Amino acid sequence: MALNYIYAYTHDGHRKKWSRPSGQSGDFWVKVGQTGEAGLGRVRRQLRTPFPNLDGVEVFFHSEVAQDPQGKTFSDNEVHQLLMSKGVQNEGGEWFSAHPEEVLAAIVSLRNGTAFENQRFLDFEPRPEQEQAVNQTAAYFREHPKGPENRYLWNAKMRFGKTFTTYQLALEMGWKRVLVLTYKPAVRDAWRDDLLGHVDFAGWRFVDRSAPRGVAEAEFKSQNPLVCFASFQDVTGSDLLGKAKPRNEILSSTNWDCIVIDEFHFGASTDAAREIYDPQDRHEVAMAKVLERALNESNERTADVLVEPDRGLKTKYHLHLSGTPFRAITNGTYSEDQVFNWTYIDEQKAKSEWPAEPPPNPYKPLPQVRMYTYQLGESATEIASEGEFDGFNLNTFFKAHKKDGDHQFERPNDVRAFLDLIRGKKGMSQRLHEGKSAAPFPYQAEEFAGSVQHSIWYLNDIAACEAMAAMLREDGFYSHYEIYVAAGSKAKIGAAALLPLQKAIKRSSDQGKSGSITLSCGKLMTGVTVPEWSAIFMLKSLKAPESYFQAAFRIQSPWVENGEVLKDQALIFEFDPNRAFNLVALYGTELAGRGNLGGSQRSALTELINYLPIFAVDGGYMEELDVQALLDWAHAGTSANSLARRWGAYDLYNLNESSMSRILDDEELMRELEQIEDFRNVRSLAESIISNSKKLKKLKVEQVDKPAQTPARKAIAKQRRDLREKLRKINAKVLMFMYLTDFREEDLEHVIGTLDTDLFLRSTGLSIASYRKLVDMGVIVQSTMTDAIQKFRYFEKTSIKALLAEA
Numbered sequence: 005m006a007l008n009y010i011y012a013y014t015h016d017g018h019r020k021k022w023s024r025p026s027g028q029s030g031d032f033w034v035k036v037g038q039t040g041e042a043g044l045g046r047v048r049r050q051l052r053t054p055f056p057n058l059d060g061v062e063v064f065f066h067s068e069v070a071q072d073p074q075g076k077t078f079s080d081n082e083v084h085q086l087l088m089s090k091g092v093q094n095e096g097g098e099w100f101s102a103h104p105e106e107v108l109a110a111i112v113s114l115r116n117g118t119a120f121e122n123q124r125f126l127d128f129e130p131r132p133e134q135e136q137a138v139n140q141t142a143a144y145f146r147e148h149p150k151g152p153e154n155r156y157l158w159n160a161k162m163r164f165g166k167t168f169t170t171y172q173l174a175l176e177m178g179w180k181r182v183l184v185l186t187y188k189p190a191v192r193d194a195w196r197d198d199l200l201g202h203v204d205f206a207g208w209r210f211v212d213r214s215a216p217r218g219v220a221e222a223e224f225k226s227q228n229p230l231v232c233f234a235s236f237q238d239v240t241g242s243d244l245l246g247k248a249k250p251r252n253e254i255l256s257s258t259n260w261d262c263i264v265i266d267e268f269h270f271g272a273s274t275d276a277a278r279e280i281y282d283p284q285d286r287h288e289v290a291m292a293k294v295l296e297r298a299l300n301e302s303n304e305r306t307a308d309v310l311v312e313p314d315r316g317l318k319t320k321y322h323l324h325l326s327g328t329p330f331r332a333i334t335n336g337t338y339s340e341d342q343v344f345n346w347t348y349i350d351e352q353k354a355k356s357e358w359p360a361e362p363p364p365n366p367y368k369p370l371p372q373v374r375m376y377t378y379q380l381g382e383s384a385t386e387i388a389s390e391g392e393f394d395g396f397n398l399n400t401f402f403k404a405h406k407k408d409g410d411h412q413f414e415r416p417n418d419v420r421a422f423l424d425l426i427r428g429k430k431g432m433s434q435r436l437h438e439g440k441s442a443a444p445f446p447y448q449a450e451e452f453a454g455s456v457q458h459s460i461w462y463l464n465d466i467a468a469c470e471a472m473a474a475m476l477r478e479d480g481f482y483s484h485y486e487i488y489v490a491a492g493s494k495a496k497i498g499a500a501a502l503l504p505l506q507k508a509i510k511r512s513s514d515q516g517k518s519g520s521i522t523l524s525c526g527k528l529m530t531g532v533t534v535p536e537w538s539a540i541f542m543l544k545s546l547k548a549p550e551s552y553f554q555a556a557f558r559i560q561s562p563w564v565e566n567g568e569v570l571k572d573q574a575l576i577f578e579f580d581p582n583r584a585f586n587l588v589a590l591y592g593t594e595l596a597g598r599g600n601l602g603g604s605q606r607s608a609l610t611e612l613i614n615y616l617p618i619f620a621v622d623g624g625y626m627e628e629l630d631v632q633a634l635l636d637w638a639h640a641g642t643s644a645n646s647l648a649r650r651w652g653a654y655d656l657y658n659l660n661e662s663s664m665s666r667i668l669d670d671e672e673l674m675r676e677l678e679q680i681e682d683f684r685n686v687r688s689l690a691e692s693i694i695s696n697s698k699k700l701k702k703l704k705v706e707q708v709d710k711p712a713q714t715p716a717r718k719a720i721a722k723q724r725r726d727l728r729e730k731l732r733k734i735n736a737k738v739l740m741f742m743y744l745t746d747f748r749e750e751d752l753e754h755v756i757g758t759l760d761t762d763l764f765l766r767s768t769g770l771s772i773a774s775y776r777k778l779v780d781m782g783v784i785v786q787s788t789m790t791d792a793i794q795k796f797r798y799f800e801k802t803s804i805k806a807l808l809a810e811a
Contacts (some may be wrong), residue, residue, distance in 0.1 A: 008070040008077045011047055012036050012107050012654050016060040022101035033099045034064070036087075037802035038080035038108055042067040045382075059793035064104035065566050073117045086110040105201075118203050126202040131366045132456075134169040137344045142176045144341060145321050146698070151688045155322035157268070157338045160346040162557045163370055166325045167198040169207055170264055171231075173323070179261035180229045183319070187237040190502065190532050195266075199231055224254055232258075244304065260319035265340055267530065268326040327554065347595060348373070348557070352615035369562035371538075371574045372615065374589075378443075379582040379622040380422070398545045398580050399464040404471035411470035419475060426541075427481060443621045446539070446577050447481070455575045457519035458509060458536035461576050462529070462555055464544045466491045469523040476521060486512035486520040490527045495680055509536050531556050535563035539575040545583060549591040552584075581620060585629075588618070589794065593751070593787040605751045605790055608633055639798035650792045651739070657731055659724045661697040664690040666781040676774050682730045689727050696720045731784065734775075739796060741767035750797060751790040752779065 014032040023029035039046035044066050048058065053062050070078050080098065087110050088094055093101045100107070108125035116127055130138070141156050148154050160166060174182055184195055187395075193213060199210050209223045212233040223230055232255070355367035380401075401422075404413045413419045428448030446456050463469050469491040476482040488508035495501050505522060512520040520536070525544070528534065537559045546552045556576050563571040578584040592609035609631045618629045620637065629637070667673060668690050677683040700716040741764050742749050749755050756776045758764055764772045778784045 006040055006077075008079065009039050009066070010036065010041055010065070010068045010070050010080055010083060010107075010111050011039060011066040012063055012104055013047060013063040013066075015055055015062070017054070018099060020095075022093065022095075024093070024101075028103070030101065030103055032062075033095050034102050034104055034107055035098050036080055036083055036102075037098050038067075038070065045483060063566065065108065067567060068108070068111050069115065070111065070558075072114060075730075078114050083107065083110050083116060085119050086113065086139050087293070090120065092122075107452065112203060116203055116545075119206060121206060123200045124203050124206060126198070128202075128366075130169065130172055131165070133346050133350065134165055134172065137169050137346070138173045138176050140344050141173055141323070145177065149320065155324065155338070157324045157326070157343045158324060158346075160233075161345055161348050161351065162327045162554075163560055163562070164327075164346050166266070167194050170323065170325070171199055171202075171208075174229070174231075175204065177261070177321075180421040181258055181261050182231045182264060183255065183258075183260045183262070184231060184233045184264045184266055186233075186235055188530055188791050190530070191266055192233055192235075193502075194533070195231065195233050210630060215393065221254060223366070224258060258318075262323055263319045265322070265324045268324040268623075292406045327557070332796075348560075349595070349611050349615055353611075356615075369564050369569050369571075371560055371562070371571050371575050373556070373560055373586070375576040375577065375578060375616065375618045376626075377578040377584055377620050378425070378445075379581055379620070380425070380579055394397065398583075400542050401470070402463055402468045402543055404465075404467040406470075411467050411474060413468075413471045413475070416475070417613060419472075422579075423479060423482065443626050446541070446575075447477070452539070452575065454571075455538040455573060457538065458512075458522075458534075459519075459539040459541060459718060460522045460524060460528075460534075460537050460558065461524050461541040462544050465525050467735070468523065468543075469525055472523050482519040482521070486515070486517050488520060488522050490522050490524040495527055501527050502534075505534065509534075520719065529558055533561045534558070535561050535571070537561065537579060538563070538571050538573075541577045542584070543579065546587070547581060549587045553591060579635055581622075586791075587635050588612070589635060589638040590787060590791055593790045606635075609634065635794065635798075639795050650795050651735060652732060653788070653792075654728070655788045656735065656785055656792065657728050658692065658725055658785055663781055663783045664693045667778075667783065668694075670777060670781075673774050673777050676771060680769050682733055686727070686730070689723050693720060693723045696723070731778075734770060735784075735789075737768040738775075742793070742796065743800075749793055751793055752786050753790075755793065 012034050018033040048322045105125045106122045109122050110123050111126045113120035196210050199205050207229045209228045211223050212221050358365040426446045428445035469489050473487050473489045486508050509520050510648045540559045559574040593605045595608040677686050696716045696719045703713045
C-alpha cells in the first residue's frame with residue numbers, strides 16, 4: 005500500500021493574525037495538505053511561481069506519515085475535520101487558523117488512535133536507557149517503600165530526557181501527585197511541555213505559580229493525575245529553611261507520591277561547581293548555600309533537609325536529578341543501588357553501536373563533542389599569569405571595567421589580537437611537523453563553518469560580556485553576526501531569559517547575517533535548550549570539572565527540523581589547554597568507577613576521548629591527543645610549591661556530619677585510629693563536629709540571628725581543622741609509601757589496592773584496610789587524591805629527567 009504524507013506550511017501571503025474564544029491566538033494561517041511522496045517536492049511545485057526557492061515560505065513539516073494503527077491510510081480531510089471539531093477555524097480551502105503543533109497533534113491522534121488533545125503532538129518511544137532508568141528505579145522503590153532509603157538519584161548527562169523519563173516512572177509507579185522542585189525556574193517549560201505535549205500523559209494536569217489560586221485548588225481537588233512545578237523561590241522566602249508562605253498551604257495539605265529535586269547538583273555542590281550560574285541570580289545562589297550547609301551538617305536523609313518536617317510536606321518517595329552530582333556521590337549520600345548512571349560515553353557508545361536496520365537510531369540527533377585547544381603563546385601567558393598553579397588565567401586576560409558609562413577591556417589590544425587569532429589572521433608559527441596537520445582556526449577553517457554559525461562565548465562577568473559585545477560590533481568581520489549579550493538585568497532572569505535569545509537568533513536569519521554570537525557569564529547555561537548553539541568558546545577560567553562540563557555540554561542539544569538532523573558535531577574551543585586538560589583528567593577520575601565504565605582514571609579517559617576527541621593546536625600545527633599526551637599536558641608545569649599546595653588542599657577531605665557518623669559507627673576503625681598518637685582524641689572530635697552541626701542546624705531552623713550561630717560555626721571550623729591536620733600527616737606518609745614501593749601508582753585505587761600491605765602499615769602507621777575504609781566512607785575524597793597522586797608522579801618523573809640531563 006502506498007503511503008500518504010501530510011504537510012503544513014505558511015507563507016508571506018497568509019501571515020494573518022487570528023484568535024479564538026478560548027483565548028488562543030496566532031500570527032499566521034497554516035496550509036494543511038497531503039501528498040504521495042516524502043520530501044518537499046509537492047510543496048515546491050505548489051509555490052514555484054510565487055515563491056521561487058521557497059523564499060518567504062515557512063515549512064513546518066512535509067512528510068508526516070498518515071497511517072492509523074490498523075495500517076489504513078487517512079487523508080488530509082480527516083485532519084481538517086479533527087481540527088474543526090476542536091474549534092479551529094477553516095479560513096478557506098486547506099488554510100486554518102491553527103498552531104502548527106495543533107496540526108501535528110491531530111495527525112498524531114489519528115496515527116495512534118488516541119483522543120485528540122490539541123497540545124499533544126509528541127509520540128516518541130522511550131530510549132533503552134530511559135526504560136532501564138524507569139525499571140531500575142521502580143524496582144528499588146518497591147523494595148524500599150519507607151524510611152531514609154526511599155530516595156533515588158539519576159546521575160544522567162544533559163539530553164538524557166529527565167522530564168520525559170520521570171513521567172514514565174510516574175506511570176509505572178501509578179503516581180497521581182508529583183511535586184517538582186528546582187533551583188532553576190528556566191527548566192519549567194521542559195517539565196510543562198513534555199507532560200502536556202506527549203500522548204502517553206493524556207489526562208495529566210500541570211500547575212505552577214502562574215495558575216490562579218482558584219484554578220490550582222480545583223486541579224488539586226480533582227481526580228486527575230497532576231504535576232506541580234515550583235522553584236525554591238516559589239516555595240520559600242529568602243531562607244530555604246523558613247516557614248511556608250500562605251500561598252503554599254495547598255502543598256502542605258497534599259500527600260505527594262513523589263517529590264522530585266531537579267538540578268540537584270546546584271544545591272549540593274561547592275561554590276566552585278556553581279561558577280556556571282549567572283551571578284545575577286543571587287537569590288538562587290544564597291538559597292543553594294543554605295542547602296549546602298544543611299547537607300553538610302546533617303546525616304538525615306536529603307529530602308528531610310530540603311523539605312523540613314514542620315512544613316508538613318509529605319511524600320512516599322524522593323527522586324533527585326543531576327548531570328553532575330559528583331559531590332553528593334562522593335559524600336556517600338547514596339549507596340550504589342540508589343543511583344542510575346548515564347554518561348556521555350554511554351550515550352555515544354549506544355549511538356555508534358545501534359544496528360543499521362530499523363528501527364531508526366534514536367541517538368542520531370545527539371551530536372558528538374570535539375574539543376580544540378589553542379596555546380595563545382608566551383606573551384599572553386605572561387600577561388595573565390595568575391591562579392592556583394601560577395598558570396594562564398582567562399579571567400585576567402579578558403578582564404574589563406566600566407568607564408564613562410562604557411565597558412572596556414583592560415588590555416584591548418591583546419583581545420583584538422585574540423579575535424584576529426580565531427579568524428586565522430594572527431601569525432602563528434607555520435612550521436609543520438611530520439605527521440601533523442596545519443592548524444585550523446574557528447572562523448577560518450571550512451570544517452568549522454557550520455558549527456560557528458551560532459555560538460556561545462562564555463566569559464567571567466557582565467563587564468567582560470559588554471566589552472566584548474562593543475568590540476565585536478565595531479569589528480569589520482564580527483559585526484556581520486548578530487551579537488547578543490545574555491548577561492545583566494536587561495537579558496531577563498530564569499525562564500524569561502530564553503525568549504530574547506531566540507528572537508536574536510531568528511533576527512540573524514531574517515536579516516541575512518552570518519549567524520549569531522551569544523555572550524554569557526552564566527545565564528542560559530543550565531536548564532534550557534538552544535538547538536542552534538553548536539560551538540562554545542571557553543573564555544572563563546573555571547575551577548571544577550562539574551561546572552566546566554555543565555557549560556560545555558550545553559552545545560550538545562539536538563537540532564532537528566522536519567526530520568533532518570542539522571547538527572552532527574558540537575565543538576568546544578578552549579584557550580587554556582593546561583586548565584582544560586586538568587579538568588578533563590579530573591572528569592575522567594569522576595567517571596572511573598561510575599556508570600558503566602569502572603576501572604581506573606586512564607581507562608575512563610581512554611574511552612572518553614574515543615567519543616570526545618581532543619585536538620591541541622600549538623606552533624602552527626594540530627595533533628589529536630591520546631591519553632598519555634593529555635595527562636602530560638594536564639600536569640605540565642607542576643612545581644614543588646604547587647604540589648605541596650595540592651597535597652595540603654581542603655578538598656582532599658570531607659569532614660561533614662555524615663562522614664563523621666560513619667567513622668563513629670565503625671568500632672574496628674575507631675580502635676585502630678585511637679592507637680595512633682595523633683588520633684587519640686578522634687572520637688571526641690567526631691562527636692563534637694556532629695553535636696555542633698546539629699546545634700547549628702537547629703539555630704537555622706529557628707531562624708536565630710547569624711551572630712548567635714557564630715560560636716557553633718567557629719567550633720565546627722576548629723574541629724575540622726584539627727582533624728584535617730591529622731589526616732594530612734597520614735597522607736604525607738602515603739607519599740613516602742609511594743616513593744618506597746616498587747609499584748608505580750598512578751591513582752588512588754593503585755594505592756588502596758596495593759599488595760604490599762606491610763610496607764603501607766610501616767610507612768603510614770595505618771593498615772591499608774582502614775585507609776580504604778576512610779576512602780569508601782568519603783572522608784578521603786578519591787577523585788582529588790588521584791589528582792594529587794598524578795601530580796606527584798609527574799613531578800617525580802620530571803625531576804628524574806632533569807637530574808639525568810644534568811648528569
